[in-house]
Amino acid sequence: MPSMKTIYFHIKGLVQGVGFRPFVYRIALRYNMKGWVDNRNDGVHITVTDEYGKIQSFIKDIRLEAPMASKIVSIDEKVLNTELFNDFKIVKSKDISNEITEISPDICVCDECLADMKIQPNRLSYPFINCTNCGPRFTIIQDLPYDREKTTMKSFVMCESCKSEYTSILDRRFHAQPIACSVCGPEYTLYFEDKIEQNFEKIISITSNLIDNGKIVGIKGIGGFFIACDAKNNNAVSELRNRKHREGKPLAVMFRDIESAQQFVEISDIEKTSLLSWQRPIVLLKIKDNLAEKVANGLKTIGSLLPYMPFHYLLFDKLKTPAIVLTSGNVSDDPIITDNQTALEKLSGICDAIVTYNREIYNRTDDSVITFFNKEEKILRRSRGYVPSPINLNMSVDGIIATGAELVNCFCVGKNNQAFMSQHIGDLKNIETLNFYEESLERFKKLFRISPNYIVSDLHPDYLSTKYAINTGLKHIRVQHHHAHIASCMAEHNLDEKVIGVSFDGTGLGDDGNSWGSEFFVCDLLDYKRYTHFEYLPLPGGDKTSKESYRMGISYLYKTFGKDFTKLEIPFVKNLDKEKTKLILLAIDKKINVPLSSSSGRLFDAVAAIINLCTLSTFQAEAPMRLEAIIEQNSNEKYEYSFNDTISFNETIKGIVTDLINGVSTSIISAKFHNTIIDVILEVVSKISIEYKLNKVALSGGTFQNRYLTENLMNKLSSKKFDVYTQSKIPMNDGGIALGQLVIAAKKIKT
Ligand code: ZN
Ligand code: ZN
Ligand code: FE
Numbered sequence: 001m002p003s004m005k006t007i008y009f010h011i012k013g014l015v016q017g018v019g020f021r022p023f024v025y026r027i028a029l030r031y032n033m034k035g036w037v038d039n040r041n042d043g044v045h046i047t048v049t050d051e052y053g054k055i056q057s058f059i060k061d062i063r064l065e066a067p068m069a070s071k072i073v074s075i076d077e078k079v080l081n082t083e084l085f086n087d088f089k090i091v092k093s094k095d096i097s098n099e100i101t102e103i104s105p106d107i108c109v110c111d112e113c114l115a116d117m118k119i120q121p122n123r124l125s126y127p128f129i130n131c132t133n134c135g136p137r138f139t140i141i142q143d144l145p146y147d148r149e150k151t152t153m154k155s156f157v158m159c160e161s162c163k164s165e166y167t168s169i170l171d172r173r174f175h176a177q178p179i180a181c182s183v184c185g186p187e188y189t190l191y192f193e194d195k196i197e198q199n200f201e202k203i204i205s206i207t208s209n210l211i212d213n214g215k216i217v218g219i220k221g222i223g224g225f226f227i228a229c230d231a232k233n234n235n236a237v238s239e240l241r242n243r244k245h246r247e248g249k250p251l252a253v254m255f256r257d258i259e260s261a262q263q264f265v266e267i268s269d270i271e272k273t274s275l276l277s278w279q280r281p282i283v284l285l286k287i288k289d290n291l292a293e294k295v296a297n298g299l300k301t302i303g304s305l306l307p308y309m310p311f312h313y314l315l316f317d318k319l320k321t322p323a324i325v326l327t328s329g330n331v332s333d334d335p336i337i338t339d340n341q342t343a344l345e346k347l348s349g350i351c352d353a354i355v356t357y358n359r360e361i362y363n364r365t366d367d368s369v370i371t372f373f374n375k376e377e378k379i380l381r382r383s384r385g386y387v388p389s390p391i392n393l394n395m396s397v398d399g400i401i402a403t404g405a406e407l408v409n410c411f412c413v414g415k416n417n418q419a420f421m422s423q424h425i426g427d428l429k430n431i432e433t434l435n436f437y438e439e440s441l442e443r444f445k446k447l448f449r450i451s452p453n454y455i456v457s458d459l460h461p462d463y464l465s466t467k468y469a470i471n472t473g474l475k476h477i478r479v480q481h482h483h484a485h486i487a488s489c490m491a492e493h494n495l496d497e498k499v500i501g502v503s504f505d506g507t508g509l510g511d512d513g514n515s516w517g518s519e520f521f522v523c524d525l526l527d528y529k530r531y532t533h534f535e536y537l538p539l540p541g542g543d544k545t546s547k548e549s550y551r552m553g554i555s556y557l558y559k560t561f562g563k564d565f566t567k568l569e570i571p572f573v574k575n576l577d578k579e580k581t582k583l584i585l586l587a588i589d590k591k592i593n594v595p596l597s598s599s600s601g602r603l604f605d606a607v608a609a610i611i612n613l614c615t616l617s618t619f620q621a622e623a624p625m626r627l628e629a630i631i632e633q634n635s636n637e638k639y640e641y642s643f644n645d646t647i648s649f650n651e652t653i654k655g656i657v658t659d660l661i662n663g664v665s666t667s668i669i670s671a672k673f674h675n676t677i678i679d680v681i682l683e684v685v686s687k688i689s690i691e692y693k694l695n696k697v698a699l700s701g702g703t704f705q706n707r708y709l710t711e712n713l714m715n716k717l718s719s720k721k722f723d724v725y726t727q728s729k730i731p732m733n734d735g736g737i738a739l740g741q742l743v744i745a746a747k748k749i750k751t
Pocket of ligand 3: 481485505506507508701702733734
């Protein structure tokens, strides 16, 4: 008889809340393996006794067949004293703190379920099919432990057939909490022309007909409602924009499958992997053509995604068009609508028909958005598929709540060494969004069993997140906006030391009372020294400047040329309203409502205005996005600037105006401007590096969402042997601020 060995395995990675233990159990039965599997905070633990070779095949299968939403990072192996077991057991976890990590994000429908949808009699074309490896999770969870009774599936009583699958450990649907079939599960309803349709086959055929005929349809998704129309039909897309009052911002497009997507957008291998990942994010991709012009409105990339709900697959089976616009179902800046009644009330003015279903969405999520810089995935909006996966830190952040910023808000709660970032919340100045914020924060506290001792906010006294923090009455810590950006980047990379921090964005209150946004820091998690920044410029009209970029154009031209700028022979100046300009100059001179700002975002706005590319923005960051979109990629030219105590762009602005007068193309001007900014950062970072003997550079802030800027900067810094850190898992925009606030607060509390 071959010798028996007892081997212990410790599997680390994303192995919680994804049905890993029953999966291990099934593989163990395949090999007739004896022992046990257990799931703790630090991963999955397995002990088995058998022949060594057989154990190796067993563990190899675990690696190869692991559930879609799991990710094995490492498997440690240890030989124990031989111990004989009678059977293979799942050890029930008693540790309540264990459960907190077990909330999985929502997972796209899996291939096996798609196959079942064609053959299982009780699930033929059944749009709520799911299994242990796929289906809704976070969006339906009301409380823990994760059990059907504590999800919005509780009102659906399992039929006998579902129940037997649910209770059979060898079944693919063992303990699949949202398990359902056409006999017992949720159902779709279509509202169209005062009629209500509940026959699913008819719902699909009417919906697909409407879309193919240029109509607009509201469709309930996994985390909220969406609005769909044919992405190849310019009239339909225009109509959608009109009805939704969404003039400029590019719309996301869902393609039938990867092959269809390839006809419309360029897809590299890594982008393809992300498109097909179980998170099914929106991926920003370069447009080839064939889409309705109104979809991207002149920008060169488009948010693209693939079907993730059974409904999407069934719809595309019937649709003629391989591409549909799929945009958030909301009115103006409100959060995406989640409940049926509100959808019927508020979306009926936009949509020709509305498709709902009778399972409640408890936690709202939007589609997540990612892009690639230098082949690295960067998340820009973190929501469906990613939330509430924790960020693992190497320090305790227990009992701290970070309230985030304002415009692109996410909050973050700390439990032990883990940070739980909320889903994308939005602009808190909107009352509906603020309600969503407060509600979600309460839910996160309850869900993750947080009893907060500290609350941390931005410095800005007017941010509603700051006011929220004050109102809790908890011990309150305030963190400077750009320090939080850099700390967020550091936390993602588990850096806890002095670094060079470069934080560029649109705005954030500085500790001198001015608006910052081009900060070079020497900093660690506790504190920062502001080394230098762009020269302060007046923001005529204050907050108005972020939408009315011509105001920044005037401010920069006035600073560079004085009053004479009005005589410049360039289209931007010639088109200016003389009266308005006079008032703006007067306001600057008299310092009436003209806060000072070192914002890099506002400089990009100014340049976009001066070259007459974008003088008014219809959505956030439109001017910098348009400026980036026109870049001539193959130009190495740049402009002059000066760097003394601060960085001045007088020479840059002069250069741009001269180029304009000489008829240089705006594409070249844009390239030269971007190259100048890259040069500035290189020069300053090199200088700090020598002075402080630092080699690690952390880049964060919304300005770095500019692909040309960040890719070229990263390459140039790397070639100068700097260690460059940028954010991938957490947004580099204000959506990532809360994580930085959290770790800074943790440091401050400890000292
Ligand atoms: Zn499945
Ligand atoms: Zn059933
Ligand atoms: Fe910011």
